[in-house]
Amino acid sequence: MIRKFVSNLEDENHPLLAPTLWGLKTWGLWQPIKGLNSTFHNLIHIAAVLFVISQYIELWNIRSDLALALQNLSVTMLSTVCVVKAGTFVFWQRSWTQIINYVSSLEISQLSTSDSITGGVIGKYTKYSRRVTYFYWHLVAGTVLTLILAPLAALAMSSEVRGRASNDSASYPEIMSSWAPFDRSRGFGYWIIYVEQASICFYGGGIVAMYDSNAVVLMNFFAGQMELLSINCSRLFENDEELSNVDAMLRIENCYKHHMSLIKHCKILNSVLSPVMFLYVVICSLMICASAIQLTTDSTTSMEKIRISEYLVALIAQLFLYCWHSNEVLTMSSKVDDGVYKSDWWTRDVKIRRNVLLLGGQLRKTIFFTAGPFADLNLPTFIAILRGSYSYYTLLSKKED
Template sequence: MVFKFLKRLEDPNNPLLGPTVSALRNGGLWQKDRVKSFFYISVHFVAFLFVISQYIELWIIRENLEMAMRNLSLTMLSTVCVFKACNLVFWQDSWKEILDYVSDTEKSQLLKKDEKITNIILDYIKYARRVTYFYWCLVTATVFTVILAPLLIYWTSPTYRESVKNGTAPYPEIMSAWIPIDRTRGIGYCIATLYQIFVTFYGGLVVANFDSTAIVIMTFFTGQLKVLSVNCENLFGDGNEPVSYDEAVKRIKDCHLHHLYMMKFSSQLNDLLSPVMFLYVIICSLMICASAVQLTTEGTGTMQRIWIAEYLMALIAQLFLYCWHSNDVLYMSMQVDDGVYSSAWWSQNVRIRRSLLLLGGQLRSTITFTAGPFTMLDMATFVAILKGSYSYYTLLSQKED
């Protein structure tokens, strides 16, 4: 049943992006119909109001460090979710341009039926599917963990159950957010819980769609750089086949345009991702720190530790996937010009060799993804964020002691 569902997500018009495009449309992040657009925009607005209520609650409970840490870890993640949703909705034309370029490029290459190129494309499509489905499972597990954690804590803690029954403790809540009615008991609690469940599913949907889309497109650029490197190696075959001047210039021009379009659309993708990743890098450092503080607090119960550990793992995995795939693109873009010098350039005349030198110079331009104007998204940044989070954790631990 699962495989049938996944197979339905495939789209011959979008060889790489079939599941991604389907998820964006069904998730309400891309809509053309006015009625549906109004409904989904209303959903986004309701989620935005919820984030505001989380910050109001954070101000109210600011004196209680433990409650503030728990509120902060989820409030910051909610902020990033809303920011990602706005990015997809308001700049969907730019996203669609990139996705159209990805699909058109792959379809034109697959039509040529070159075995090497086809194998490269199929390999990175298979890899992208694995990453996408793994990430969707991770987000789904995180969503259900966040929703079910308060209930599990209630069931596994007799002391807490007794406190709830005698009215000295509030009912367990999924997230800490202010509402203008009493949310600790009765109808107010039911309304708050349903609202929080809705927002949790909404946040999981946005995160799964945005992150998988960005990561899959990064995988595309890595794969296409490999394709370009192979095309450069095969510019003149093995050196023994006759290649006319016009044909040689055409092949060089095709490689140049291939790289030029990749530079253009990777820059466009970076313009979309960079503000989001700048916010996420800052927030992720604080979220990892806050989760680590909660994990090592003496008063934290066993089930709560499990919830925090799973949440912390999801945060680190999310950041790791961005940095890893961005690092792959950077590394491959630094190696792609080797294909020019691995070709049978020696079989060509001086005019062609000069053109090859110009192509080699063009291919030295690297593709980079950044988090704002301050840092690149690579493994060095990932390690630096973990170190910074540990430093914040040490500082907070000493202050608490």
């Protein structure tokens, strides 16, 4: 059944992006056709923004209680990132559509040549992209289910919690903390809020899964295309005896245009990703730190520790996916000019060799993604964030003692 569902996601018009485009459409991020459906999805996005505002109101109300504030903060920050991802994707729809159309049209034209080497490279990074996409979807789904079911499990397993709640000495456990204009601690009000928060978790999980998987697959595309470009450069002068200068110049020109188009669309992708990743990198340290403090607090129950652990793993995995694949793009872009020097450039005349030299200079331009104007998105940044989170955790732990 799962295999049939996965196979139905494939689309020959989008060889690489078919599954992620299905997800983006389902959660109302990609709206190629404006109409009633897009209006409905935009209303849901607006409702999610209002819910995040209610989380900040609640955070202000409970600011004097450090434990509750940290619990609220760790989830509120992630909710903020979710609505920012949804809002920027819809707002910058034209840029995203330009990138998506470029990726699909380029792959279709490359696959139409029936070149075995080209098909092999595209097939390799497409297969890898599918694995990363489905793995990440499963990870996010597991995190969402854990968040939704943890309060019910705690309520079902603990008679003490139910007893205290019935005596007005404690409230039922919640998925997250948010403000409401009525009593949400127990009774009918609690179940209204629970359904609302469960729906928001489902919405937010879908936004995170689809947005992130799409971004990571696009990064993988650019890394794969850099590898293919390097291979094509090494094949510039294949069939040397039969290759005329005109044909050689045409091959050099195609490699040059290929690289220029990759740089152009990488810059477009970075322009829509960088502000979001800047926000995420800034608050990721706080979220990891807050989750770590909750895990080491004696008042945290076993069920809450399981929920927080799953949440913490998802946070780190999400950040790692971005930093790893962005680092791969940087690494491949710095190696792409090696292909030029692997070719039989010395067998050609002076005019061709001059153009090969110019091509090599062009290919030395590296491609990288940033998290705002202050940080590159790579593995050193990932390590720095983890170190920063540990520093914040140590500082807050000492203050708490």
